[in-house]
Amino acid sequence: MLIPHPLLGPRDAQEFTYLGDAALIDRPDGLAADAAERFFDYGYLRDNPPGEHRELWFHEQGDRSWLVVTRNITTHEIVRVELARDVALARGRGR
Amino acid sequence: MRYSGFRIIREALTGHRGWGPAWRDPVPQAAYDYVIVGGGGHGLATAYYLAKTYGKARIAVLEKGWIGSGNAGRNTTIIRSNYLLDGNEPFYELSMQLWEGLEQELNYNAMISQRGILNLCHSDGQRDAYRRRGNAMRLNGVDAELLDRDGVRAMAPFLDFDNARFPIKGGLVQRRAGTARHDAVVWGYARGADRLGVDIIQNCEVTGMRIEGGRILGLETTRGFIGAGKVGVAVAGNSSRVMAMAGMRLPMESHVLQAFVSEGLKPLIPGVITFGAGHFYVSQSDKGGLVFGGDIDGYNSYAQRGNLPVVEDVCEGGMALMPMIGRARLLRIWGGIMDMSMDGSPIIDRTDVDGLYFNGGWCYGGFKATPGSGLCFAHLLATDSPQATAAAMRLDRFRRGLLIDEKGVGNQPNLH
Numbered sequence: 001m002l003i004p005h006p007l008l009g010p011r012d013a014q015e016f017t018y019l020g021d022a023a024l025i026d027r028p029d030g031l032a033a034d035a036a037e038r039f040f041d042y043g044y045l046r047d048n049p050p051g052e053h054r055e056l057w058f059h060e061q062g063d064r065s066w067l068v069v070t071r072n073i074t075t076h077e078i079v080r081v082e083l084a085r086d087v088a089l090a091r092g093r094g095r
Numbered sequence: 096m097r098y099s100g101f102r103i104i105r106e107a108l109t110g111h112r113g114w115g116p117a118w119r120d121p122v123p124q125a126a127y128d129y130v131i132v133g134g135g136g137h138g139l140a141t142a143y144y145l146a147k148t149y150g151k152a153r154i155a156v157l158e159k160g161w162i163g164s165g166n167a168g169r170n171t172t173i174i175r176s177n178y179l180l181d182g183n184e185p186f187y188e189l190s191m192q193l194w195e196g197l198e199q200e201l202n203y204n205a206m207i208s209q210r211g212i213l214n215l216c217h218s219d220g221q222r223d224a225y226r227r228r229g230n231a232m233r234l235n236g237v238d239a240e241l242l243d244r245d246g247v248r249a250m251a252p253f254l255d256f257d258n259a260r261f262p263i264k265g266g267l268v269q270r271r272a273g274t275a276r277h278d279a280v281v282w283g284y285a286r287g288a289d290r291l292g293v294d295i296i297q298n299c300e301v302t303g304m305r306i307e308g309g310r311i312l313g314l315e316t317t318r319g320f321i322g323a324g325k326v327g328v329a330v331a332g333n334s335s336r337v338m339a340m341a342g343m344r345l346p347m348e349s350h351v352l353q354a355f356v357s358e359g360l361k362p363l364i365p366g367v368i369t370f371g372a373g374h375f376y377v378s379q380s381d382k383g384g385l386v387f388g389g390d391i392d393g394y395n396s397y398a399q400r401g402n403l404p405v406v407e408d409v410c411e412g413g414m415a416l417m418p419m420i421g422r423a424r425l426l427r428i429w430g431g432i433m434d435m436s437m438d439g440s441p442i443i444d445r446t447d448v449d450g451l452y453f454n455g456g457w458c459y460g461g462f463k464a465t466p467g468s469g470l471c472f473a474h475l476l477a478t479d480s481p482q483a484t485a486a487a488m489r490l491d492r493f494r495r496g497l498l499i500d501e502k503g504v505g506n507q508p509n510l511h
Binding site for chain 2: 021045047050055071076
């Protein structure tokens with residue numbers, strides 16, 4: 001697979017390591033009253049749908065950026081690639 | 096019809112006109128007491144043991160394609176019970192014992208061949224880890240034997256013992272392990288279940304679950320609604336998709352695992368051999384093909400085919416272990432979709448929906464578990480309590496922190 005990196009252009013997927021569902025960006029508040037339940041959900045439960053899947057890839061052997069890759073996991077076609085930083089900022093994460 | 100040597104001779108003398116289909120092709124009834132979703136090895140074994148061991152009637156198995164068309168037809172056929180943890184090992188040993196009696200039980204030639212599995216170690220630390228694993232197995236009453244370098248050389252003289260990076264220091268052997276013919280396992284269970292009155296309904300895909308007041312009433316399928324007293328789901332690879340119909344999110348991701356077979360060669364490899372410095376395992380089929388595999392590709396996939404970097408990685412492992420393999424030509428490569436659970440171990444449990452039971456999360460170790468999984472799932476469906484050896488395989492173990500993590504890598508499915 002080639003991942004079209006938003007800054008570097010097409011890169012071999014072998015340069016990346018894979019973390020999982022992009023929902024992992026939304027880390028729960030550890031001080032919330034229901035933190036235990038939310039961390040169980042965050043740590044263990046996944047939607048795991050067929051078709052389009054948003055997921056986190058780390059360009060470990062490249063510029064060390066985290067990417068949010070939208071990929072059709074039924075065909076392996078890559079639909080969209082964004083910098084995870086941009087996604088996180090757009091979702092209201094502080095830094 | 097019972098199969099026997101006498102029967103084969105009689106059929107040979109009468110032009111083989113007496114063989115009939117091994118199982119019926121029934122029209123689905125309006126309702127069953129038990130409906131098993133998934134006509135793979137696990138689903139069919141569940142139906143067989145429900146009928147045979149627990150004496151239950153009115154059972155159906157629903158399969159969206161043809162039986163055995165999923166992972167039951169896509170594995171590397173290895174059977175073994177060489178696990179470390181108490182949550183796993185007694186279960187896999189139960190399964191191993193069922194394998195040993197399976198052909199007599201089913202009156203079907205599943206080509207079970209106990210040629211042994213040899214896990215190689217390449218460092219002193221790894222030898223210690225294997226000694227620990229072997230001791231854990233023996234504490235659970237399972238055969239395990241630690242071989243030194245000469246012992247390994249006597250078993251498999253063709254290995255690259257003096258590889259500069261991965262010298263072979265010894266190995267852990269389970270002599271009762273081996274291989275079975277994967278399709279024959281499916282067909283044997285299907286025939287056995289059918290003879291006990293189980294309806295095996297192929298080309299029948301479940302499209303929805305009818306759940307009212309927290310209780311399952313039946314399944315919407317491509318062949319109409321089928322009522323059910325209890326529903327057992329055994330669809331590993333697609334568990335998240337099917338259980339989503341009941342509003343459940345599961346602790347797993349679906350990943351693709353590739354496997355490989357070479358052209359047919361003369362008898363070469365005595366049993367199953369695994370490389371301890373990379374991920375590579377190999378055995379030889381009765382037709383002579385080298386059957387081998389390695390790691391999952393490592394990203395979510397429902398595609399049933401993988402990418403070339405893993406092909407390269409697996410072949411590098413093979414070359415490092417037995418350089419002669421480089422002369423063999425590859426015949427086929429295929430991919431199967433694995434339920435990769437969050438701790439690398441399976442789940443056989445009830446759900447929060449009354450009458451709905453779940454079996455899945457087999458990662459890439461489901462084939463060897465087929466008989467045990469069937470027996471334990473049937474036990475759960477019939478008695479509403481877990482079979483003793485599967486008691487740790489609970490769905491709520493993630494919430495409660497009671498993981499069964501053989502590799503100790505935590506909630507990262509692509510590392511298990």
